[in-house]
Amino acid sequence: MPNLGVIISLSVIFGGLAWLAYRSIKGYEIDRRVIFVFIGIAVSAPLLFPITFEEKATPIVERLFNRIDELPAGSRVLISFDFDPAMAPEVQPMANAISRHCLHKGHKVIFMSLWGTGQSLMTAALANDILPGFPEKKDGRDFVNIGYKAGNEGVLNIIVSDFRKMFPTDVNGVPLDSTEVFDGIESCKDLDLIVALGGGRPGPKEWVLFVGDPGNVPIGVGVAAVVAPQLYPYYPQQIIGILGGIKGAAEYESELIKRHERFADMPTPGLRMMGPQTLAHMVIMFFIIIGNVVFFMTGRKKVI
Amino acid sequence: MKRSSYIVLGVVSAIFVLSWVMKSMSLSEVDDSIMQGFLLTVSAFLTLSIFSFLYKDNPFYKFAEHLFVGVSAAFWMCQGFWSTLVGNLIPRVSESLSGFFMVPYQPGSFNFHYWIPVILGLLLLMRLAPKGGWLSRWPLAFIVGTTAGLNFIKYLRSDFIDQVSSTFVPLLGDETNKWTGVGDFFSNLSLSADSQFVALLANWVIFVGVFSGLVYFFFSKEHKGVFGVGSRVGIWILMITFGASFGYTVMGRISLLVGRLTFLFRDWLGLIS
Numbered sequence: 001m002p003n004l005g006v007i008i009s010l011s012v013i014f015g016g017l018a019w020l021a022y023r024s025i026k027g028y029e030i031d032r033r034v035i036f037v038f039i040g041i042a043v044s045a046p047l048l049f050p051i052t053f054e055e056k057a058t059p060i061v062e063r064l065f066n067r068i069d070e071l072p073a074g075s076r077v078l079i080s081f082d083f084d085p086a087m088a089p090e091v092q093p094m095a096n097a098i099s100r101h102c103l104h105k106g107h108k109v110i111f112m113s114l115w116g117t118g119q120s121l122m123t124a125a126l127a128n129d130i131l132p133g134f135p136e137k138k139d140g141r142d143f144v145n146i147g148y149k150a151g152n153e154g155v156l157n158i159i160v161s162d163f164r165k166m167f168p169t170d171v172n173g174v175p176l177d178s179t180e181v182f183d184g185i186e187s188c189k190d191l192d193l194i195v196a197l198g199g200g201r202p203g204p205k206e207w208v209l210f211v212g213d214p215g216n217v218p219i220g221v222g223v224a225a226v227v228a229p230q231l232y233p234y235y236p237q238q239i240i241g242i243l244g245g246i247k248g249a250a251e252y253e254s255e256l257i258k259r260h261e262r263f264a265d266m267p268t269p270g271l272r273m274m275g276p277q278t279l280a281h282m283v284i285m286f287f288i289i290i291g292n293v294v295f296f297m298t299g300r301k302k303v304i
Numbered sequence: 305m306k307r308s309s310y311i312v313l314g315v316v317s318a319i320f321v322l323s324w325v326m327k328s329m330s331l332s333e334v335d336d337s338i339m340q341g342f343l344l345t346v347s348a349f350l351t352l353s354i355f356s357f358l359y360k361d362n363p364f365y366k367f368a369e370h371l372f373v374g375v376s377a378a379f380w381m382c383q384g385f386w387s388t389l390v391g392n393l394i395p396r397v398s399e400s401l402s403g404f405f406m407v408p409y410q411p412g413s414f415n416f417h418y419w420i421p422v423i424l425g426l427l428l429l430m431r432l433a434p435k436g437g438w439l440s441r442w443p444l445a446f447i448v449g450t451t452a453g454l455n456f457i458k459y460l461r462s463d464f465i466d467q468v469s470s471t472f473v474p475l476l477g478d479e480t481n482k483w484t485g486v487g488d489f490f491s492n493l494s495l496s497a498d499s500q501f502v503a504l505l506a507n508w509v510i511f512v513g514v515f516s517g518l519v520y521f522f523f524s525k526e527h528k529g530v531f532g533v534g535s536r537v538g539i540w541i542l543m544i545t546f547g548a549s550f551g552y553t554v555m556g557r558i559s560l561l562v563g564r565l566t567f568l569f570r571d572w573l574g575l576i577s
Contacts, residue, residue: 036358043561047569047576059497089563090556116383150387157454168410209458213466225556229549237470238462245552246559273562280558 005049013042013279017286024294035287042283046275053274055247055254064220064241065255067193068098073106075192076185080207081125082198084117087224092125093270094222094249095197097256099130102195104262108181109143110191112167114155114202119148123171133266140170140179147171152202156210160188189215193240199224204231208238222248246273316364320349323572330574348572351564393418471514473507513541 016038020030057065068077079099083091102109111126113119126145137143146167149155158166163185169175176182184190188211196207196219204221212219218240223231225245235242243252249270256263328341353368394401395410396418402409424443431440477483481500493501519531520538527535569575 033359039558039561043558044565044569047562047565086560089566090559116380116387148387150384150392153454169408173408209462213462214458225552225559228552229545233467233470234462238466245555246562247555273559276562276565277555277558280561281554284554 003049005045006051009041009045009049013038013045013283016041017283017290021286021290021293024290025297027298030290038283038287039280042279043276046279050272051275051279052271053278055250055271055274057251057255060235060242060244061248061251062241062255063236064195064243065101065252067218067220067240068101068105068107068195069259071105071107071192075107076110076181076190077102077107078110078112078188078191078194080194080196080198081111081113081118081122082115082196082200082203083121083224084115084200085121087199088121089273090224090246090249091197091199091222092121093246093268093273094243094252095122096125096129096267097249097252097270098195098197098222098243099125100133100263100266101252101256101260103130103134103137103143104260106142107192110181111143111145113148114152114206115198115200116148116150118198119171129267139172140174140181142181144176144179144181145171146176153206153210156202156206160211160215162187187215188217191217193217194219195222196220197222199227203227204239205234208234213238222252246270246277250274316349320345323348327572344572348568351568355564393422397422471510473510475504475507475511478503478507512537517541 020034020038024030071077079095079102081095083095099109099111111122113122123145131137134142139145147170149166151158151166155166163182164176167176170179188194194207194211194217196204198204204219204223205227207219207221211217219238220240220242221231222243223245225247228242228244228248231239231242231244243249250268250273251270253266253268253270257266257268323345324341326341327344328338331337331340331344334340350368350371353364356362357365390405390407394405395407396415399409399411424446427439428443429440430436433439477500480498481503483489489500492499495502516534516538518538519534520527520542525531566576570577
């Protein structure tokens with residue numbers, strides 16, 4: 001049974017919208033700040049009184065999930081955190097979920113970043129969110145954080161043929177040759193999968209252009225919603241799967257919980273954000289409908 | 305300043321101090337609680353200052369905006385120095401400088417070619433000199449030339465040849481859903497994501513979308529008759545694409561708003577866990 005907070009919030013939002021619709025039809029103009037207030041309430045209410053929706057992975061997300069799930073333990077997976085704090089609310093949940101999945105499946109994971117701001121986010125996420133759930137995993141043996149390297153596409157252009165030229169050591173100054181993860185890895189071509197997470201430049205698109213296609217390396221991407229449509233043309237030939245925005249993250253989290261008992265109680269920021277998303281989208285759609293109804297009812301007559 | 309401005313400033317300052325004190329007290333079990341309380345309060349203050357623009361332009365918004373621009377510029381300058389010069393260059397050209405900056409020297413990797421970017425970088429700074437400005441055109445030409453050359457090959461392969469190849473999709477059946485006749489097709493009709501009908505529909509959408517999109521951008525023939533119909537389908541395809549992009553953009557922006565509100569409700573106000 002939904003709690004009282006949810007009922008009151010929904011009543012306020014939709015009651016208010018009905019009142020606005022009535023006023024609009026009567027010909028009164030709606031101040032843009034009223035729209036901001038409604039969006040604010042629609043996003044705040046589900047955060048304060050959580051509303052959760054069930055998510056089911058779409059084929060484009062499921063394909064990447066299955067690839068990670070079906071790779072044999074010990075496979076080499078590189079995860080690149082190419083984002084900044086502005087993109088983090090969308091991309092961090094998918095980064096955490098994919099990292100957990102890879103570590104759980106026993107893959108050897110290489111963490112890196114092409115963004116200066118990505119390294120600190122990656123290091124904080126590993127220390128606070130991801131690794132505490134895997135106390136048995138050892139740095140250098142099961143995963144390695146090689147950090148950030150300046151050079152954008154130049155870095156990709158080099159590591160597609162030689163990793164050590166750009167990354168002689170990991171983020172702690174340990175030579176890559178002394179890590180178990182890098183045994184037998186000369187370049188990106190020796191990896192079993194690359195997961196590029198981001199949304200700017202350099203980001204997932206550059207990984208496809210400079211590493212995936214020339215090196216024939218399978219690439220999966222998790223991107224901020226704004227750039228997701230630009231990545232769709234690469235699916236399924238050049239990209240295994242796409243996690244587009246917070247919806248993609250929520251679908252991935254949902255699949256992780258369904259298929260692996262270990263993650264039943266894991267934090268699911270992606271799923272939690274779908275409540276505010278749904279409500280805010282409904283409010284926006286309602287405003288679009290009000291605007292069109294009023295436009296067609298009043299023609300181009302001047303509003304009061 | 306008007307009297308009302310002093311009142312607003314006073315109220316905001318009082319709330320700031322109150323928040324700082326309360327956050328510091330609530331974080332008393334954490335080391336350096338006063339500093340943590342201060343940083344959380346500053347973060348919340350800056351977030352609210354940016355939000356205040358939704359009401360109207362004001363000095364708090366301007367302060368937060370200018371602070372962001374200044375800090376970003378400083379951050380990227382330091383980042384450029386430490387990651388590009390210290391991280392990439394110095395370990396390859398000087399053992400003593402590597403020791404000074406405490407980065408591991410890469411013995412045997414000395415190569416005269418690494419001095420070329422140093423020289424080009426210095427030439428780039430000549431733009432600031434009153435008479436040597438023309439020298440900055442050389443490194444700029446180098447940057448433009450190498451970037452264009454590098455990207456040309458990559459884009460030609462991934463964004464043109466591979467994309468054209470991806471457009472040649474089977475219209476009657478593929479490897480997983482082989483075409484075995486109209487009877488089988490209709491008797492196995494299903495709307496599930498991996499069904500033959502959905503796979504074929506997706507392929508037809510790609511084929512019609514690409515073809516009509518190209519027709520729309522073909523301006524050597526007047527858009528009339530059958531050609532005009534193709535062109536109109538093309539514009540519809542484009543509009544649907546823009547609509548999908550807009551939908552994704554809305555989702556992205558809402559996610560950012562959720563991120564900031566989560567910070568305010570959880571980290572600052574402690575209303576949610």
